[in-house]
Amino acid sequence: MTDEPHLRILRNAQFQDLVRRRSRFAWTLAVLMLVIYFGFIALVAFDKPLLAMKIGAGVTSLGIVLGLAVIIAAFLLTGIYVRRANSEFDALTARLNAELQP
Amino acid sequence: MRRFLWVSALAAAIGTLAHFGLAHAAGALEGAVDRQALNWAAIIMFFLFVLGTLGITYRAAMQTRSAADFYAAGGGITGFQNGLAIAGDYMSAASFLGISGLVFSSGFDGLIYSIGFLVGWPVILFLIAERLRNLGKFTFADVASFRLEPTSIRILSATGTLVVVAFYLIAQMVGAGKLIQLLFGMEYLYAVVIVGVLMIVYVAFGGMKATTWVQIIKACLLLAGATFMAFMVMQRYGFSPEAMFADAVRIHPRHDAIMAPGALVSDPVSAISLGLALMFGTAGLPHILMRFFTVADARAARKSVFYATGFIAYFYILTFIIGFGAITFLMTDDSFYTAGAGGVINRVGGLIGGTNMAAIHLANAVGGSFFLGFISAVAFATILAVVAGLTLAGASAVSHDLYAEVIARGHSNEQKEVRISKLSAVVIGIVAIVLGYVFENQNVAFMVGLAFAVAASCNFPVLLMSVFWKGTTTRGSLIGGFLGLTSAVAMVILSKAVWVQTLGYSQAIFPYDNPALFSMTIAFVGIWLFSKMDSSVQARAEQAAFDAQYVRSETGIGAATAHTH
Known part of the structure; x- marks a missing residue:
């Protein structure tokens, strides 16, 4: 295996910067999604009365509102990631590529 | 030759359709008059869908030459189109009819499933999607075997793929047969044969390009139909959800209980286990993962x-x-129900065709017989599109993973590989027809759950560990992956759904409904432990190769061109 170029990239400061920023951001969002989802599941499993609670004078329960909120949160989180990735991470990757190509 | 095959397949499909049209007309003589009218609308619209998609398949077949065309639509699908196609793969008839039926019978509980199916996507985006595209070529096995020993890893990945495809496909075929029987008044066997023949034609002739476009068209039709239905419902309540909920609570026999979690998720362990299977199963479904290479x-x-x-x-x-x-x-409308003993109507289970038909009946209630025909045709189209995607994933595992890498040991050529893939699609289609027929009267509801559990316990851990953990070795992946696969299948067989409801024993040996919590743990611990214990020369070389994989997975440098081992 003659894989010298990858060692050069691995030591590149721009590469390290890109990877550090992106993985921190991606893992933060992933953990956030897991917390939101398994928080919701934990409520379903352990505290059904809380989810059955009414949020106003009507019949709409807290569970319905939280459930829909989880759906919307999932979409928003993907939007947040794509927004930053499309601008910042793609620009960093392009710069890195330009630097590596002589 | 290709043109001749295509024409004869088309003739066969039309012949079968014509036959069922005649059979239906004969049956309609005994049926109610309005029923005949609405069925014809469904048949004509479905026929148009089939004609349109066969046209697309023909065009795709003309353009499909290389392996990249066949497996990955030449990489020419845009992000938006692929998003629609992925959504189409996901919006199966099971999730459209099943989830709306679940909401119909138990309200809030339906939401738990929807959420579980959805939340896997953000995680796929954050951690997997881009790396998959950077590392892979046609199947997820390309990624898992990037730096590991290709033969054994491809055997593992192909096994995981084929097991998932088999269970998913049986569930879809049986569901398709039942649904079409009900909607079109057609014989079960004819329905299964039509679905099988059409999916073979789409996949074998049009490859990924046809499969993707069939999926996109169906996704648009389904979204349009569902939007119209939801609009009509909301319009009745002046677009106030509270007014709709209040009316539902008043009418539903369980009243206020439909606004809160009910009996669906009985204990915490089952709840968490189901959550894991839904969330991470998505990230291991082979027909979904394949879409990232298009x-x-x-x-x-x-x-x-x-x-x-x-x-x-x-x-x-x-x-x-x-x-x-x-x-x-x-x-509130008796005409949608069959009365039980003594003329008493069960407002939930008494629905004609069962609770899964709730969305279909609602189409009739809000849009009349023409719209009912439209939704019926869309439901049929949905099944076709999903089984086509599954068949392509299965065929690719056979040709790209098993044939090219394991049997021919990398000495195959593209033409031969694509030929094997087309042949596999035909065989998988025939097997699916036979299994669909054999399982007609079996309880297959657990099979989708099993497919998700296997995907979450074998494909997903193997993929994730190979990409993220430097220490992963071939031996670790192999043992951990197979342990996850077999434990998931074993636990489902020993659980209530199979052991009691299908095999007829009185007491389930595995007490929970879903194995994912345990089988995923077994898989991850297995991969970790057996990689740690692996001190072979090969293991050290594989760990050393991680850096190159890491650079490519993060930057895409070197991607898009075929990689060599």
Whole structure:
């Protein structure tokens, strides 16, 4: 295996910067999604009365509102990631590529 | 030769369709008059869909030459198109009819499933989508075997793929047969044969390009139909969800209980286990993972997940409204029910065709017989599109993973590989028809759950560990992956759904409904432990190769061109 170029990239400061920023951001969002989802599941499993609670004078329960909120949160989180990735991470990757190509 | 095959397949499909049209006309003589009219609308619209998609298949077949064309549509699908296609793969008839039916019968509980199916997507986006595109070529096995020993890893991945495809396909075929029997008044066997023949034609002739476009068209039709239904329901309540919920609580026999979690998720362990299977199963479904190779680069892969998540989220909100609409529109109308003993109507289970038909009946209630025909045709189209995707994934595992790498040991050529793939699609289609027929009267509901559990316990851990953990070795992946696979299958067999409800024993040996919590743990611990214990020369070489894989997975440098081992 003659894989010298990858060692050069691995030591590149721009590469390290890109990877550090992106993985921190991606893992933060992933953990956030897991917390939101398994928080919701934990409520379903352990505290059904809380989810059955009414949020106003009507019949709409807290569970319905939280459930829909989880759906919307999932979409928003993907939007947040794509927004930053499309601008910042793609620009960093392009710069890195330009630097590596002589 | 190809043209001749295509024409004869088309003739066969039309012949079968014509036959069922005649059979239906004969049956309609005994049936109610309005029933005949609405069935014809469905048949004509479905026929148009089939003609249109066969036209697309023909065009795709003309353009499909290389292996990249066949497996990955030449990489020419845009992020938006791929997002629609992924959403289409996901919006199966099972999730459209099943979830709206679940909301119809138990309200809030339906939401738990929708959410579980959705939340896997953000995680796929953050951690997997771009890396998959950067590392892979046609199947997820390309990624898992990037730095590991290809033969054994491909055997493992292909086994995981084929097991998932088999269970998913049986469930879809049986569901298709039952649904079409009910909607079109057609014989079960004819329905299964039509679905099987059409999916063979799409996949064997049109490859990924045809499969993707069939999926896109169907996704648009389904989203349009569901939007119309939800709109009609909301319009009745002046677009106030509270007014709709209040009416549903008043009408539903369980009243206020439908607004809170019910009996669906009985104990905490089952709840968490189900949650894990739904969330991470998605990230291990082979027909979904394949879609990431149809786009040009990591950026397009990322965009496709964003669009897909949006469409799927929107779709699940629609099914929730449709389920509640079904409660308020159908439960007050006796004509949608068959009365039980003594003329008493069960407002939930007494629905004609069962609770899974809630969305279909609602289509009739809000849009009349023409719209009912439209939704019936869309439901049929949905099944076709999903089984086509599954067949392609299965065929690719056979040709690209098993044949090219394991049997021919890398000494195959593209033409031969694509030929094997087409042949596999035909064989898988025939097997699916036979299994669909054999399983007609079996309880297959657990099979989708099993497919998700296997995907979450074998494909997903193997993929994730090979990409993220430097220490992963071939031996670790192999042992951990097979342990996850076998433990998931064993636990499902020993659980209530199979052991008691199918095999007829009185007491389930595995006490929970879903094995994912345990089988995923077994898989991850297995991969970790057996990689740690692996001190072979090969293991050290594999760990050393991680850096190169890491650079490519993060930057895409070197991607898009075929990699060599």
